[in-house]
Amino acid sequence: MENKVTKIGVLTSGGDAPGMNAAVRAIVRTGIYNGMEVFGIMRGYAGMIDNDIVPMHSRSVANIIQRGGTILKTARCKEFFEYEGRKKAYANLKKLGINGLVIVGGDGSFRGAHKFSNEFDIPCIGIPGTIDKDIAGTDFTIGFDTAVNTAVEAIDKIRDTADAHDRLFIIEVMGRDAGYIALHSGIATGAEHILIPERKTDIEELIDSLMEKERRKKLVNMVVVAEGDNFGGADEVAKVVKERIPSADTRVCVLGHIQRGGSPTCMDRLIASRMGYASVECLMEGRHNVMVGILNNKMHYTPLERAVKAKQKISDEWIKIVRILAS
Ligand code: ADP
Numbered sequence: 001m002e003n004k005v006t007k008i009g010v011l012t013s014g015g016d017a018p019g020m021n022a023a024v025r026a027i028v029r030t031g032i033y034n035g036m037e038v039f040g041i042m043r044g045y046a047g048m049i050d051n052d053i054v055p056m057h058s059r060s061v062a063n064i065i066q067r068g069g070t071i072l073k074t075a076r077c078k079e080f081f082e083y084e085g086r087k088k089a090y091a092n093l094k095k096l097g098i099n100g101l102v103i104v105g106g107d108g109s110f111r112g113a114h115k116f117s118n119e120f121d122i123p124c125i126g127i128p129g130t131i132d133k134d135i136a137g138t139d140f141t142i143g144f145d146t147a148v149n150t151a152v153e154a155i156d157k158i159r160d161t162a163d164a165h166d167r168l169f170i171i172e173v174m175g176r177d178a179g180y181i182a183l184h185s186g187i188a189t190g191a192e193h194i195l196i197p198e199r200k201t202d203i204e205e206l207i208d209s210l211m212e213k214e215r216r217k218k219l220v221n222m223v224v225v226a227e228g229d230n231f232g233g234a235d236e237v238a239k240v241v242k243e244r245i246p247s248a249d250t251r252v253c254v255l256g257h258i259q260r261g262g263s264p265t266c267m268d269r270l271i272a273s274r275m276g277y278a279s280v281e282c283l284m285e286g287r288h289n290v291m292v293g294i295l296n297n298k299m300h301y302t303p304l305e306r307a308v309k310a311k312q313k314i315s316d317e318w319i320k321i322v323r324i325l326a327s
Helices: 020-033 045-050 082-098 107-119 146-165 180-187 203-215 234-244 254-258 265-286 316-325
Strands: 007-013 037-041 053-054 100-105 125-126 168-173 193-195 219-226 250-255 288-296 300-301
Touching: 007 020, 007 045, 007 082, 020 037, 020 100, 020 265, 045 082, 053 082, 082 107, 100 107, 100 265, 107 125, 125 265, 146 168, 146 219, 146 250, 146 254, 146 265, 168 180, 168 193, 168 234, 180 193, 180 219, 180 288, 180 316, 193 203, 193 316, 203 219, 219 234, 234 250, 265 288, 265 300
Parallel strands: 007 037, 007 100, 100 125, 125 288, 168 219, 168 250, 193 219
Antiparallel strands: 037 053, 288 300
């Protein structure tokens, strides 16, 4: 017979993502609604080890649904990789009587949670919070929609100045292992080329295509590159383009961390609220050690050990669409 979960801890861990606050709010309020005590664990697993744990009330999460970042802070924590660190964390939770955990983070945080829940008697529920949208078992991750919309807004602005000067812009967006931000923002802004880690970049093909566009006086060209593209980031691509097409006025723009910040979009707030609510339901129903996801608009629960980074296949049709629409 499972023990009833009465006191839950919530933490945000690993890379931050806009919408994490909306998830924390949903977890705290759903927990309190169901008669639980809720604790906020600061700075991810680091706060669990350092005993930086604070009681949360309904008012503690007032006025945060619209805020980027995370009020609980986030961190990477080396000590949690070691059994001794996890044991210390467990002792702190035990002292407070915490008997359920919700972790908002990426696949690394889930690996940590999986180990922890195997070793100690505290059930863990994961919520996917990552701008990269690269976790198996869910169509959505908290933060992706905001990040991609930030990229779209920025690229639209770059297009204005590119158009005024007839420039070729190579724009780097985030995505170390996944090209979704590049693909979605590139399509939505009418980029001429999109380079993503899921497809091997053929630099000769890119140069030929840009040269052909030069010949027919298509003067404004935008190339969107994911930071993890196999050829390299925007700087590496620009170096070759400048050498091979010196007549083009080529500029580089790396969007960087602006993609992680800002007020979450409606979509991110909604999925964060839905997943936060579902995570507490899971703990109450005894559905333990799973990641809460949404697949085909239905809640979907993936065992933590299978909630890993997943390279989702990017269909050839998308690539064809990019080619046709940007000609
Ligand atoms: P993300 O959750 O965004 O993927 P990380 O991969 O940096 O971010 O993981 C966040 C934290 O989760 C790490 O700093 C560490 O504390 C914990 N963690 C990650 N992988 C493991 C692991 N294999 N064992 C134990 N803890 C881990």
